[in-house]
Amino acid sequence: MTQPILVAQGLTKSYGTTRALDDIILTLFPGESVAIMGPSGSGKTTLMHCLSGILVPDTGSVQLNIGDSDSIDLPTLSEEHRARVRRDHLGFVFQEGLLLPELTAQENAALPLMLSGVSRSTAQHHARQWLSTLGLDGMFERRLGELSGGQVQRVAIARAQVAEPAVVFADEPTGALDSETSKTVLTALLNTTVGQGRSLVLVTHDEDVAARCQRLIHVRDGRLVSDSADTAGVNR
Numbered sequence: 001m002t003q004p005i006l007v008a009q010g011l012t013k014s015y016g017t018t019r020a021l022d023d024i025i026l027t028l029f030p031g032e033s034v035a036i037m038g039p040s041g042s043g044k045t046t047l048m049h050c051l052s053g054i055l056v057p058d059t060g061s062v063q064l065n066i067g068d069s070d071s072i073d074l075p076t077l078s079e080e081h082r083a084r085v086r087r088d089h090l091g092f093v094f095q096e097g098l099l100l101p102e103l104t105a106q107e108n109a110a111l112p113l114m115l116s117g118v119s120r121s122t123a124q125h126h127a128r129q130w131l132s133t134l135g136l137d138g139m140f141e142r143r144l145g146e147l148s149g150g151q152v153q154r155v156a157i158a159r160a161q162v163a164e165p166a167v168v169f170a171d172e173p174t175g176a177l178d179s180e181t182s183k184t185v186l187t188a189l190l191n192t193t194v195g196q197g198r199s200l201v202l203v204t205h206d207e208d209v210a211a212r213c214q215r216l217i218h219v220r221d222g223r224l225v226s227d228s229a230d231t232a233g234v235n236r
Ligand SMILES: Nc1ncnc2c1ncn2[C@@H]1O[C@H](COP(=O)(O)OP(=O)(O)OP(=O)(O)O)[C@@H](O)[C@H]1O
Pocket: 015, 016, 018, 019, 020, 038, 039, 040, 041, 042, 043, 044, 045, 046, 047
């Protein structure tokens, strides 16, 4: 029986009087791709942020089985320790904010490794390999303003993958792209995560994107209302 990479139990989170998450239970296995869907305001982003240690839930645990260490419970860690776990073991493809427009594609993709203490030349070597895998040969030295939306998204994927994280979290990774580019970017994202035995959790409103993930979870009013893994008879 495969050991799960992440086990979340009893997650709740409120903002003032808004209950954004209500007793969420979720288990994620290595090599799984999971799409989280649900209406606007249903708690998808809050869930992803709690699962990835960006937010601390009000109650509940998020056990991660990563590296050589025993499992760790993200909400119990200090802010600094959570940041270190995110940096060393988790990858993020978010629409807002993570890429720096004043840096080149290569520098952006190399950043997580450099922040982990890897030398600039080694980090940039790995960054170039990922950019190349993602079809961005010849664009390493371009700044983000000199790339198309789909190319920028692929730089974001390279950045998320460069430290080879156990789990990649993606929030609407293809949201701003036309459908053809969206397909290409999603293929790249799946190949570089699930294709290499790592896990992918993505939030999407797009049924076509969700259909390409192995597992589909629906969230409504902060509750997990369906999980295709429960009905697929998956033998884990
Ligand atoms: N920082 C915050 N302060 C107060 N309320 C918040 C905050 N962040 C989220 N909320 C509320 O919590 C609920 C869940 O928000 P969340 O962003 O998780 O939903 P979502 O499903 O990701 O929505 P969308 O699809 O529109 O991005 C919503 O009612 C939202 O208004």
